[in-house]
Amino acid sequence: MATGKESTVKDMAAEIGLKTASLMRDTELYIDSFAARHRDAVNVGKFGAAVAGATLFPVASTISLGKYIILTSPSVQTGMKKVFNSSLKQAGVDSYSREDLSRYATEATTLVGSGISYAQFGKKIGGAARTTLNLAEKTVTRVKEVSPVTFQYEAGRLNSGIPVDAVKLRNPFKSSSGESALGKANLAQAEKMKVELELRQIFTKDGKLTEVGIAAAEPIMGVEYFHESSPVYKSLLGRGRIEDWHKCAIPMKTKLHVPGKEELFSGEVHVYKNLVTKEIFYDLDYKIKINKLDIHTSVNEFLNNISYTWRPKL
């Protein structure tokens, strides 16, 4: 039964988790080095509006990190924003490198990117945590039909291996043990383990779509129905007739390898395509959405086995 204090508990849990992550990272990496690298920086900003979740989706919202987006909860947004701002102030800079942002993203999503994580942290700080945990467990079922993970390209950037530039988490993954995610939220460890996606049929080596992939694309939205001020509409205006552009989805079903196991998942690639000229527009909102993940691996293991490719392999 809800007590009305869940939000407070989640906020506290999120903030504690983020502060811990921040402290660990700062100790390990020295924040001064961030400043030294900030030539390769993207601005920290555009924090998405925290939309208090509808009943059905109580933990999902958006944080935009420059071009990168991480789906998480309003509580995490608030917590992350505080940590970012505090660290920026300490470093005396107004931006982070892309690598630093990815680090934050990894830590934050691993630590507090789910209702279950909230609950685990909440449990440690006592009180109404049990209620929070119950709510979170319900959430696991109730949001099952929405995308738990989304990989997204950075516009125009080539990738090696797994074609991702960011990972979005929106579902409260259920952790299989009480073990703290903190100990596993280690980028170095994650980087050692390679995730291989069998996407060769859909993607070329430079991360674009193959002919097979393009042929399987199905229109899901006409851009002419978009808001005229939206980034996509504005970007496509002038590239032929706007009514010829559609957002398309390419269904995919593949295996994700973690050591010793294979996990099946289904998802779809989203991309904009001109129905007349057949032009593909890769520069905005080109992404893979994993619709369903049959997790037989513990969530922490899964998360730690995702490797991020933030720079092109030249």
Added chain:
Amino acid sequence: MIVQCVDIYNIFNKEYLDENISGSVAKGNHYSVLEITFGAHGIFYRIVPDHGGLYAHSILVRAQDFKIISARFPTNWILNTVSKTASRLSPAKWTDNSLWDWSFWEDFGEDKPKALACFREELKTILAADKDYIATMITERKDYVSWRESMLPLLNEVL
């Protein structure tokens, strides 16, 4: 509104096929129409794909490849004219941009909670218009695990 698939057409390669490449539609299957769009490229129905159900994004299919089985319009549909060349019959909330950060489908594509919740609610109203075809749709998709996993709870709410 219920339609039945009679042809499989690849809109990009402009060719008729025996089977849909992605498994999103199948000849003979019945589909509930979520909205109808009228534009420069013809008339399109928006349907929930077989392969992914609600796990996947709803898709637009050419109207001429489907036969109308039930022409009952859902109570939440309105006619919305977007431009000289584009109109749609659609749930009113999906057409009202003042409700959304951008437009409904853009927000939905970004998984914004309000849009996702709205999609589900309006879909229930749409499905409720043709309750008598729900059993048929379920039977036709007995082998579509994702469709059943994602749709059956919602259909249960409708029934």
